[in-house]
Amino acid sequence: MTVFRVKRIVRLGIKSLWMHRLRSTLTTLGIVFGVASVIAMLAIGEGASRDAQERIAQLGSRNIIVKTVAPPEDQSAPGHQRILNEYGLTYDDAERFQNSIPGIQVIVPNRRLSQQAFYRNRRVPVEVIGTVPWYPSISPVRPRFGRFLTVTDMRYKQSVCVVEEGLVRDLFGVDDPLGQDVKIAGDYYRVVGIATTQNRAASEDKDLSPARKTGGANLGGIYIPLTTVKNHFGEVATQTGPATGSTMQRIELQEIIVQVRSIDRVLRTRQSVQALLALSHKKNDYEIIVPLELMRRARDVQRIFTLVLGSIAAISLLVGGIGIMNIMMATVSERTREIGIRRALGARKRDIVIQFLSETLLLTLFGGIVGIVVGSAIPFGVSYFGNMRTLITPGSLVLAFGISSAVGLVFGLYPAYRAANMDPIESLRHE
Amino acid sequence: MMRSTQTSNSAMDAAILVMKDLCKTYHLGSVELRVLKDINLAIHCGEYVAIMGPSGSGKSTLLNMIGCLDRPTAGDYLLGGRSVASLEDDQLSLIRGARIGFVFQSYNLISQLNVVENIAIPMYYQGFSEQASVQRARGLATLVGLGERLNHRPTELSGGQQQRVAIARAIANDPLIILADEPTGNLDSASGTEILAILDRLHEEGKTLIVVTHDEHVATKAKRIIRLFDGRIDRDEFNER
Numbered sequence A: 001m002t003v004f005r006v007k008r009i010v011r012l013g014i015k016s017l018w019m020h021r022l023r024s025t026l027t028t029l030g031i032v033f034g035v036a037s038v039i040a041m042l043a044i045g046e047g048a049s050r051d052a053q054e055r056i057a058q059l060g061s062r063n064i065i066v067k068t069v070a071p072p073e074d075q076s077a078p079g080h081q082r083i084l085n086e087y088g089l090t091y092d093d094a095e096r097f098q099n100s101i102p103g104i105q106v107i108v109p110n111r112r113l114s115q116q117a118f119y120r121n122r123r124v125p126v127e128v129i130g131t132v133p134w135y136p137s138i139s140p141v142r143p144r145f146g147r148f149l150t151v152t153d154m155r156y157k158q159s160v161c162v163v164e165e166g167l168v169r170d171l172f173g174v175d176d177p178l179g180q181d182v183k184i185a186g187d188y189y190r191v192v193g194i195a196t197t198q199n200r201a202a203s204e205d206k207d208l209s210p211a212r213k214t215g216g217a218n219l220g221g222i223y224i225p226l227t228t229v230k231n232h233f234g235e236v237a238t239q240t241g242p243a244t245g246s247t248m249q250r251i252e253l254q255e256i257i258v259q260v261r262s263i264d265r266v267l268r269t270r271q272s273v274q275a276l277l278a279l280s281h282k283k284n285d286y287e288i289i290v291p292l293e294l295m296r297r298a299r300d301v302q303r304i305f306t307l308v309l310g311s312i313a314a315i316s317l318l319v320g321g322i323g324i325m326n327i328m329m330a331t332v333s334e335r336t337r338e339i340g341i342r343r344a345l346g347a348r349k350r351d352i353v354i355q356f357l358s359e360t361l362l363l364t365l366f367g368g369i370v371g372i373v374v375g376s377a378i379p380f381g382v383s384y385f386g387n388m389r390t391l392i393t394p395g396s397l398v399l400a401f402g403i404s405s406a407v408g409l410v411f412g413l414y415p416a417y418r419a420a421n422m423d424p425i426e427s428l429r430h431e
Numbered sequence B: 001m002m003r004s005t006q007t008s009n010s011a012m013d014a015a016i017l018v019m020k021d022l023c024k025t026y027h028l029g030s031v032e033l034r035v036l037k038d039i040n041l042a043i044h045c046g047e048y049v050a051i052m053g054p055s056g057s058g059k060s061t062l063l064n065m066i067g068c069l070d071r072p073t074a075g076d077y078l079l080g081g082r083s084v085a086s087l088e089d090d091q092l093s094l095i096r097g098a099r100i101g102f103v104f105q106s107y108n109l110i111s112q113l114n115v116v117e118n119i120a121i122p123m124y125y126q127g128f129s130e131q132a133s134v135q136r137a138r139g140l141a142t143l144v145g146l147g148e149r150l151n152h153r154p155t156e157l158s159g160g161q162q163q164r165v166a167i168a169r170a171i172a173n174d175p176l177i178i179l180a181d182e183p184t185g186n187l188d189s190a191s192g193t194e195i196l197a198i199l200d201r202l203h204e205e206g207k208t209l210i211v212v213t214h215d216e217h218v219a220t221k222a223k224r225i226i227r228l229f230d231g232r233i234d235r236d237e238f239n240e241r
């Protein structure tokens, strides 16, 4: 019987709203836009923040990344056409970290060089990464076929390499890369493995959704034992810049990645690293990146972002709600006589409240549903045309629906209350 | 046919409604408007009463008072032995819905609803199921001669037909009392005669009928005529015919 009653109330509401189709439609537009903007903005914000979070998570939340940067004096050395610039991280730094900082799990020193890789008649720009066999333990890189570098490769400075998956098609075409020789800067390296970037985000941080496979640098990487790189490429590089002419640089390591045993050690260790570097480096030739801090900062930014978006959406919904309330007040006063008739025929105040409240609710829920449809379409468009990641969470849909019904309740209550409390006789006299 | 059991069993002689020194005063700003003054009245079950009087003499106000749409300013109004003054708003709604049927001069149908839906409104508020109320509403529409126009909107009906819908609606919950405020006031004489015939039939079925009218011809149908003048009962007499 209650089902009948609800059905009847809904039908009556629809009938009354249908009498003023255009007005009802225009009234709901406020809610439509409000809800659509909530969903669209949250989807865009969520997508952007996921993107950032994932990119950071790929760096590893227990890692502290120390990078070599060109010290500031370098740019301001006019007149000297050919000087030897010595700066950056050194093997000694890595050793000092290892010896004097407690709680370190592993240390990975890396060289990074931009080179060209040749295979048969193909030539592909690559990033050569001189690294150690335990590189996978601090990064999401995993051997997919073959193997990663080994301690033996390292000790005997073998000319072997592991190629990143993304590079395989460009460099080898349809050939099986394993066992082939790739030429880089005049030397041949045998391919012993193909590496892939595993999705670490999901396992390390359950807040983060499955990642897309585009994290990391644009250039494909080729991993070669650090010792081999040191041997073949040396440590001095000639750089030709348009302004500075050509300069010689001597850099031992491009980066040192320190992984600590547990997350709560990250910040402490970062301070130790900083202190140690400050002792041994006169020039400001390094930077320290802590993914965990970046992640936290990104999360804070997202919180503010969500708050701002939420307030904007709330304001637009408020405006929409006031519009609805305004129309409902007009409806109530237009239908004063109907209210009087219904009261004379036995309607309780409660019945009148339910009637008008359900009309308002129908309006806002209809607006909410249309808003959800429109609001879900917008992120698709943004993703498609704007090439931006967007993510519609079920939560945002529930939120939007909840908000539109709440708006209906809040802004419908007063007109309905007004309707119910009209004097039956005065309503009947109303023309 | 619809002679209700309550009417025949519970004392025919006991008054269904009693008014004692009832007054109604409206306040228009600082002006006091005494619309009803010391009304003393008893109406019994099954009576057919006409209320007459010049315009502005308080007929409608009295009828609304009887129908529990309004509360007295002073004095007592007992309906079925219970004082209306002490009742809650919801109880008044219940009385209006279940015990009283209203017929208005201007029909007062709801324009977005069709004939059947209009007739079903009072049943809906008494909690009847959709099916039961629609079925009964169809029967009532047929009873007042609108069996062919069940799905018409009020605007598609003549005044007489609209008033017949209103009567069907008034008797939907099989009320004890039917109150009609100038039911033929807006109708041509032919339609008016039809309406009066229907009212007559209801009276014969045992309904208590109270009809406000200007029209002496209408009043002659009634068994008792109460004449109001300036808010007072001027004369209250049985109609010798």
Ligand SMILES: Nc1ncnc2c1ncn2[C@@H]1O[C@H](COP(=O)(O)OP(=O)(O)O)[C@@H](O)[C@H]1O
Residues within 6 Å of the ligand: A425, A426, B026, B027, B028, B033, B035, B053, B054, B055, B056, B057, B058, B059, B060, B061, B062
């Ligand atoms: N709600 C009200 N407020 C103020 N005055 C009213 C109200 N209802 C009726 N009146 C006044 O009471 C008097 C009687 O009205 P009414 O009962 O409608 O007369 P009748 O139906 O006999 O023509 C009229 O003068 C009318 O103006």
Ligand SMILES: [Mg+2]
Residues within 6 Å of the ligand: B059, B060, B061, B181
């Ligand atoms: Mg009147």
